[in-house]
Amino acid sequence: MKPASEKIDHISVEPQSGGAADPWQGISADVIRRFVDVLCTERGLPNGVLSAYRADLDALDRWLIETKQRTLVSATDADVREYLSVSLSCLRAFYGFLVNAGCRDDDPTEPGRAPRSLSALQRDREH
Numbered sequence: 001m002k003p004a005s006e007k008i009d010h011i012s013v014e015p016q017s018g019g020a021a022d023p024w025q026g027i028s029a030d031v032i033r034r035f036v037d038v039l040c041t042e043r044g045l046p047n048g049v050l051s052a053y054r055a056d057l058d059a060l061d062r063w064l065i066e067t068k069q070r071t072l073v074s075a076t077d078a079d080v081r082e083y084l085s086v087s088l089s090c091l092r093a094f095y096g097f098l099v100n101a102g103c104r105d106d107d108p109t110e111p112g113r114a115p116r117s118l119s120a121l122q123r124d125r126e127h
Contacts (some may be wrong), residue, residue, distance in 0.1 A: 012105060024073040028061045 024031075035057070036050050045053075060083055064070045067070060068079050091109050098104040 022070050022074050024071045025065065028057075028071045028073065032057045032061070 004034060031118055032054060036054050037043050039053065040050055060075075060080075061072045061082055063074065063086075064079060068075070070076070088109070094109070095104065095107045095109050099107050
């Protein structure tokens, strides 16, 4: 298999009927599958990580199609930044809700809060 840094050999693109503005529409699932296959082969990432990557890319692709009429392949810098901003806003609202409801004592999305290290998270799981 080719290194991930090289271009994908060939992806057949046939514009959708009805004059779809994005010629990549309808093939994101295939591109995501190929990307995950490359990660699996070249990096040997665990299935849980690969599934999380796939889910994140699927979610971004759906959001792009619904809000921007674009796909992962044709997304702009502004599109991706907007998606990340919306996602972070959602998470902040969700954790604020949990704090206000008394389900949590802290908000892990609180600005200025230092992110926990991976080793600290792993220690928590082990105990």
